[in-house]
Amino acid sequence: MRGQKRFAWLMAAPSILAMVALGIVPLVWMVWTAFQSFSPNPRIPPRFSGLDNLGNLVGDPQFVGSLKITILVLIAALILQLVLGFILALALYSIKRARGLVVSLILIPTAIAPIVAGIVWWMLFNTRFGAINSVLFQWFGIDPVNWTIEMPTAYIAIVVAVVWQWTPFVAVILLGGLTTIPRDTLDAARIDGATAWQRLRYIVLPLMRPFFLVVGLLMIIEIVRLYELPFYITQGGPGNQTVVAGVFLFKLAFSFFDLGRASMMSVFLVIALSMIAALYMRLVADHKNKGASG
């Protein structure tokens, strides 16, 4: 028995070691770093500074601004992704032939590396030679828009790129959800006198709730740690107005080399993300009977 147990530990050891080395050690180190003050001079060792990093962050208008713009992007992008994703899912659901092929094609934006997508959208939104301004001018006679260097167009540009990249993924997950609804259940609703809209409202949407829950959570996580798209499309501009949390974090760590504050911000984001996720789950999951009685 003892030998067996030892063997089991031996077999599990590599993955446990990898997890500790790559997951837990950096995490603990990050939390430790969050309470240290780093000098720009690498020869001066860090010293314990308590909650100074947090105080500095909270007092930094850039930090507050980065959270604000992140939340604005989160709200707009999440709503658009879920609504457009669901409409796209319904459209995909009505395709009878070659659905698999269409789904694979539609997933291309999600499959593209975010950094490539960022560069592509930066080029599309370019004021002078971007395709978007060119189309607006040639088809609608609209003068060139300074998309990425003015507000609120810079914000819109980021939201558009995020929605473009992730909506197909949302649609595919929701399509998976739609296919789990039995035809008989929908037929029964038709017999009970439900119109197409009522079937959607009373049957489909309530049954889709778990799928919205999962895909919404994934999208929240994805948007809060957003980095490449805004970094390439607006470079944080105009001014610092589109420096989202991920970009600000990058700047703290690799432009200012302020590892203490960067770590503190990471810890802050982890906690904030957990709270947002919990809130979202309450919103979506707690209304179990709404579809039936509301």
Next chain:
Amino acid sequence: MTALSLRGIRKSFGAVEVIKGIDLDIDSGEFVVFVGPSGCGKSTLLRIISGLEQATSGDTVFDEEVVNDHTPFERGVAMVFQSYALYPHMTVAENLGFPLKLAKADPQEIAAKVKAAADILQLGPLLDRKPDQLSGGQKQRVAMGRTIVRSPRIFLFDEPLSNLDADLRIEMRLEIEKLHKRLDATMIYVTHDQVEAMTLADRIVVLRDGSVEQMGPPLDLYENPVNTFVASFLGSPRINFLNVELLDSDASSCKLLLADGSHVTAPFSAGTASVGEKMKLGVRPEDLSASGGDFSIPFRMEIHERLGPTSYLYGRSGADSIVAEYRERGAVTPATLTTLGVNSAHAHLFDANGLSVRNRQERVS
């Protein structure tokens, strides 16, 4: 209560025609069962009646009114599905009340009707449960309850008992029968189970490949099947077919050559069949006996299956496999039983195309 007529109903899915012209009249208050093997079109026909599916051509008529373009709701049909099709996120009460809620009925009226339906089907204690907290039989009751609250013109059942175990199936079958008596409603019931068809139906419609093979009261179909298909579909264990050749026939009897070379004379006419024709003699297991009968056929017994009061003998007569009911209590061995007597009053002779030779001698009562 509503009478239903189908006139020249056809339905194709792409190039495949699944319903090939069906004409049918169902009286108000009648219980009609569609039976047939999988793929015979019985469920499609039910869906056409319900309005869930559009016929490619032909008319569906409810009480003299053509309802081809009416939605299921406008037709006023209610349907019980094989999968029950309950709304999983709603309680039993909400499931029952859903059609009324959609019709914007007054909440008090909904509550009253839900309670009335729950009382009929003894669902009272379950009203606050969700479908996943119910057993199969309870789900079935809820599905039936959902049809009752609507007071529909026609009840449709699509293989409602197929997912239940044997005991529950019998129980729910009786429940459906009671419901029919109580509501005196027009009911159409689809099944592939001939026992359900025989026990429930006022009239059975046997379907094959999208056409009606025969329709009529259960015992009529059982006693006078028009062809081998209907004969073998109704009755369990199935009817036996003996390959025979017609040797001679007159107005009241015919002489048949059995596969083993022996001759028998059966006391009914072979009708228009010609001498030398290969035919099938259909005999149900209960019309075969160890002793007696109007004539005998050779029998080589293989298995004696005892079910209690009756038992079945499985074996062969020549090359044809045979099942015979055996009502005596004693043991039987291949050595003691070498022939079976045929009760010819209930035997059926089918021609080479499987059609019944109908000119049989009048049954001796």
